[in-house]
Amino acid sequence: MFKNLMNQNALEMHIVSGFEMKQKAKKYEDQGNKVIHLELGEPDFNTPANITKAGIEAMNKGESHYAQPLGVPAFKEEIAKYVREYKGVEAQAGNVVVTPGAKPILFYTFLTFIKPGDEVIIPDPGFPIYKVLAKYMGATPVSLKATEENKFRLTLKDLEPLVTSKTKLIILSSPNNPTGSIIEQKEIEAIAEFLRDKDIIVLSDEIYDRLYFGEDKILSIASIPHMQDKTILLDGFSKAYAMTGWRLGYGIMHESIAKVFNPLIVASNSCTNTFIQYAGIEAYRGPQDEVEKMKAEFKVRRDLLVNGLNSIPHVSCVLPDGAFYAFPNFKWFGKSSDEMAAYILENAYISSLPGSTFGEDLEGYVRFSYATSRDNLNEALNRLESVLKKVKS
Ligand SMILES: Cc1ncc(COP(=O)(O)O)c(C=O)c1O
Known part of the structure; x- marks a missing residue:
């Protein structure tokens, strides 16, 4: 409706955001599954x-x-x-x-x-x-x-x-x-x-x-x-x-x-x-120790997640220098990044963002945010390893 009146540029604006992926994950949560949320770019800590x-x-x-x-x-x-x-x-x-x-x-x-x-x-x-x-x-x-x-x-x-x-x-x-x-x-x-x-x-x-x-x-x-x-x-x-x-x-x-x-x-x-x-x-x-504590925790999680990803056969992940994201390469599995994000949501109940959201030629990549607990990251790694085994078997 009103499309002829709208600015064409506005009509073409589409962002695959963490908000959208969170909404998609809700379907699996409503079915009683525990979804691990690695899609949103926000710290899981409370404001100091x-x-x-x-x-x-x-x-x-x-x-x-x-x-x-x-x-x-x-x-x-x-x-x-x-x-x-x-x-x-x-x-x-x-x-x-x-x-x-x-x-x-x-x-x-x-x-x-x-x-x-x-x-x-x-x-x-x-x-x-x-x-x-x-x-x-x-x-x-x-x-x-x-x-x-x-x-x-x-x-x-x-x-x-x-x-x-x-x-x-x-x-x-x-x-x-x-x-x-x-x-x-x-x-x-x-x-x-x-x-x-x-x-x-x-x-x-x-x-x-x-x-x-x-x-x-x-x-x-x-x-x-x-x-x-x-x-x-x-x-x-x-x-x-x-x-x-x-x-x-x-x-x-x-x-x-x-x-x-x-x-x-x-x-x-x-x-x-x-x-x-x-x-x-x-x-x-005010004091900056809370910021430093959060950063130290992010670093531990980064190492946990990235080491875990690199130990899964056919997955590689560059060690990030900062922020709270990892950008693993799943190209070997032969899926587009949309397909990979959908596959791990449907099978491992892990919510992520497809790599293609972030640029050109990024098929096969997925973004994980590690702004979640170590327990969740360990669980995500276990689930991932087991569902990835099934992709090409
Ligand atoms: C690279 C980058 N720049 C800017 C922002 C915007 O941050 P804010 O939530 O303060 O608007 C974000 C948020 O995700 C970001 O990832």
């Missing part, structure tokens, strides 16, 4: 209590009115301080744009910079929203392909041949969803050098940078002085602070870009929920 308390206190104090569209000033100061100290990016409060979750930063970036015919370079495998937004704007998404041979770590060599006079925006995401792979420091530096004289905006998606299991930190491209003005840094509280449902994220950008985002925010959601921003202040100002 000090953060929740700060949110409740702010609400009780009456912080329940409209906030300034770009964010509560004290929160923007706190974010700028965090970004300076943790990421080495010379941000001030005027560079901060607070949003309900980090996703709107993507939306506003596309609305501000992209027009039909532009090319947007996106990581592949990568977060599906990048591609959907490029298409929605009538732009061409160009796949920046990471290879399993290189542990899915992107390099300048992968990027260089893709840049044309039509390239408007390059998205970098490290650690990446769905592979968990990082872009190494030397590659970030090389990419920054390559982009030095180019009029191209970089969106640096750093939502998982606190969940990096390596020794050093992930290098933010925005911390390289000549890149700061042309980088929009995306980050937020959903993943590292287990705050997905609060919806709290932000972007760091040149003030002139923040000025353009302002009316877009006024026209869409007015502002981010006011009392939640006070919870955000506590998240950055």
